[in-house]
Each structure stands twice: as C-alpha cells, then as structure tokens.
Amino acid sequence: MKRSKISIIGAGNVGATAAHWAASKELGDVVLVDIPQIDGVPQGKALDLAEAAPVEGYDCRITGATTYEPTADSDVVIITAGLARKPGMSRDDLLLKNTEIVRSVTEQVVRVSPNAVLLVVSNPLDAMVYVTHKVSGFPAKRVVGMAGVLDTARYRSFIAAELNVSVEDIQALLMGGHGDDMVPLPRYTSVGGIPLPELMATEKIEAIVKRTRNGGAEIVNLLKTGSAYYAPAASAVQMAEAIIRDKKRVLPCAAYCDREYGVGGYFVGVPVKLGSGGVENILEVHLTAEEKKLFDASVNHVKDLIKTIRL
Ligand code: APR
Numbered sequence: 001m002k003r004s005k006i007s008i009i010g011a012g013n014v015g016a017t018a019a020h021w022a023a024s025k026e027l028g029d030v031v032l033v034d035i036p037q038i039d040g041v042p043q044g045k046a047l048d049l050a051e052a053a054p055v056e057g058y059d060c061r062i063t064g065a066t067t068y069e070p071t072a073d074s075d076v077v078i079i080t081a082g083l084a085r086k087p088g089m090s091r092d093d094l095l096l097k098n099t100e101i102v103r104s105v106t107e108q109v110v111r112v113s114p115n116a117v118l119l120v121v122s123n124p125l126d127a128m129v130y131v132t133h134k135v136s137g138f139p140a141k142r143v144v145g146m147a148g149v150l151d152t153a154r155y156r157s158f159i160a161a162e163l164n165v166s167v168e169d170i171q172a173l174l175m176g177g178h179g180d181d182m183v184p185l186p187r188y189t190s191v192g193g194i195p196l197p198e199l200m201a202t203e204k205i206e207a208i209v210k211r212t213r214n215g216g217a218e219i220v221n222l223l224k225t226g227s228a229y230y231a232p233a234a235s236a237v238q239m240a241e242a243i244i245r246d247k248k249r250v251l252p253c254a255a256y257c258d259r260e261y262g263v264g265g266y267f268v269g270v271p272v273k274l275g276s277g278g279v280e281n282i283l284e285v286h287l288t289a290e291e292k293k294l295f296d297a298s299v300n301h302v303k304d305l306i307k308t309i310r311l
Contacts, residue, residue, distance in 0.1 A: 003060075004028025004244045007071035007113070009105050010081035011042035011064065013226060014121055016049075017233035018078055018240075019062060023049055025237065027244050028075065029061040036066040072112040076240045079132060081105045082122035084227040085220050091124040091179060092305060099309055102128045106135040117243050117278040120145045120254070121236050123227075125178040126302040127309060129254045129267040134311055140256035142278040147178030148252025148269040149235035154215040155184055158208045163199060165191060172196075173285070174212075174252050175269050176298030182269065183294045184209045188285065239274060246276035255279045261287075261295065266306065268299050 006022050008015045011034040019032050030049075034042040042064030050062045063070055071077065082098035085091060102122050109118065118136060120143070122128045129145035136143060156170040169192040176183040186205050189196040196205060211218070219228040242249040255272045257263035260282045273281040287295060 004076075005031065005071075005074045006076045006078065006240055006244070007031040007033060007074040007109070007116075008078045008080060009033045009071075009109065010079065010122070011038075011045055012080065013084070013229035014233050014236070015078070015080040016045045017229050018080065018121075018236050019046070019049055021234055021237040022240060023053070023058050023060055023062055024056060025241060026058050026060055027237070027241055030063075031071050031074070032062070032064045033068065033071060034064075034066060034081075039066045042066060068108040068112050071109065074109075074113040074116045076119055076243050077109050077113060077116045078119045078121060078236050078240060079105055079109070079128075080121045080233075080236070082128070085123070085216070086226070087221050087224055089220075091216070094123050095127060095305065095308065098122050098124070098128060099131055099311075102131045103135050103311065106132045110136045110138065116142070118143045119236060119239055119243070121232060123178070124305060126254055126267050126269075127305045130306050131309065131311065133256065133267065141280065143256070143267075144239065144272070144274070144279050145178075145254025145267055145269075146232065146236045146239055147182075147254050148174050148271075149238055150232050151178065151182050151184075151212060151215065151269075152252055153231055153235055155189075155208065155212040158211055159189070159191070159196065159200070162204065162208065163191060173271055175271070176295050177268055177302040178254065179298070179301055180213050181294070181298040181301055182213055183291065183298055184212055185287075185291060187288075187291075242274040243276060243278060248273050248275040248280065250274075250283065253279065255282055257282060260284055261299075263299055266299065266302055268302055 046064030133143040160167040173188040
C-alpha cells in the first residue's frame, strides 16, 4: 500500500503543531516547509519531531525543507503560511499580506502535487481558501478551509465546562464565515443526544456563543505575541485524517457553495462530508428565518472581503 504524504506549508506555531499531531496519529509521512530565509528551522523542527518518534512510538518519516520538491505527490497539503494576528488586529487585517503569501505558496504546491487536497488554515480564512482555489485551478471539492471544526471545538469545550460533562458528548454545528459573525446553531447542538436548549438557559447559551465568536481574540489577547495554534492545528489534522483515511466525516468546513444555501459561488462554513475526494458532499440543513438572516450576513461579510482581493 502506498504511504500517505502530508505536506504542511508554514513551519510556525500552527504548522509545527499540526506536524506533531499528524505524526502522532501516523497519518503518513510529513513534510514541513517554510521560506528559504529561515532555512534550517523547518528541518530542525522536523528532525526534533523524528527524534521523538522512538519515545512516542509513531512510525512515519518527518522531514523539513525550504523548497517544494520534497512535497511532490502529497495527498493532503495543509497551508498555514502567513502572518498571525497580534492584539488589536482582526483576521481581516491580515488580508493583503497573506493573499500574496498564500498565492505564492499555492503556485508552488500545485506544480508538484497536482492531485492533492488543499487544506487552508491561513487567515482571513474564507478569503484565503478563495485565493487557494482560484490560484490552484483545482476542482472546488479539493480545496477546503479549516474554521468550523475549530470554532465548534471552542464552543463544545465551553459547553462541556459549563455543564461539567465530558467534551466527548457535545455535538454541535456552526456555520458561516470564520469571523465575529459566525453562526452557532444551538438547535443543532446536543449533549449526549439531548438538545442543548433543554439543558441550558438561553442567556447562558448566548454568553457561550459570544465567547465562541470572540474565541480567537481571547487567545490573542492572552498570548500577546501571536494567535492560537494548538486547537487550530488539532482541527486541521482532524480534517486531514478524514481525507487520508476516507472517513467520510461530517464536519463544518469552509467549502465552495454555489446553489447550496443560495451562497452563489463562495467558500463559507457549512456541514460537509469529508473523505478521500475532499469535500464529497455539502449537507443542507433547514435554517429558521432568523438563522438564515445571520448566515446571510456572515456570507455578505465574506463577499465584501473577497471584493477587495486583487489576484
Ligand atoms: N512560504 C512558506 N512559509 C511562509 C511564507 C511563505 N511564502 N510566508 C510566511 N511563512 C511562514 C513563516 O515563516 C512562519 O514560520 O509561515 C509561518 C507562520 O507561522 P507563525 O508566525 O507562527 O503563525 P501561526 O500561528 O502558525 O499562524 C499561521 O494560521 O491560524 C492562522 O491566522 C493564522 O494566518 C495565520 C496562520
């Protein structure tokens, strides 16, 4: 059987942490790439992770590089290259710089891995997935963005803490863009199969929704020198696992929606079936008039952001 290969572009906080988790799950061989200006850093991190393998017992090759040849024929490429937020910055403030970075990364990735699924993490997420899709020329189902899994993970962790129950039993769905106007759906949130509104007062749910919307900024304000990386990396690796192991998981991801939800050709957060083909299906759930209004507002924000991109 052919060994799977995961390349991770950007060997910074998110990239290196994703490499760690991908290796510990033995998803396949991992290649960590960064820019030539910091030659040695991706190689050093990869070597360090490889040297932990005998202790942790994961059996995969982990290499670092500042060129793209070692990434050739990747099954999944996780793009984390770009600037991270500092306190006071919104994700949108990263737009210009990260558009350039993600464009150049995508060009180099697709040259050597024409059949990969591209998994985008760089922010502002919904715009960066759009850039990756446009520049790659790949079919939309092979380009997907990581946002909903992370936002949902934050939301689930807050609910579990509040109810003092296991995070394992919280299932949730969150839609829309990866911004302050993301759309958590308490109706579609359950605790061991019990709908959340049965167990938690509306005000408490609203407070948790607010904290979730602000979840990225909460970490930025605590760290002061950068943005979150453990949960973002774990979320990206969960998606990579769904693709590499063809698990057909149902996860909220930034996927290309045309007629779906009436989006009209943009990448936004929706529940999808994720398997070896990438986004194999978009699941359309019923939204109430109020939920649809919030979703449309979130999609409009994504559209406004994309209008400012010059490729
Ligand atoms: N090619 C490859 N790597 C690049 C490029 C490029 N053109 N430009 C920058 N990088 C690398 C940087 O050298 C750095 O090592 O991307 C890495 C980013 O790492 P960090 O600064 O630690 O940022 P991180 O926290 O990992 O966030 C990366 O993910 O969650 C998003 O908003 C976040 O856009 C940000 C991205």
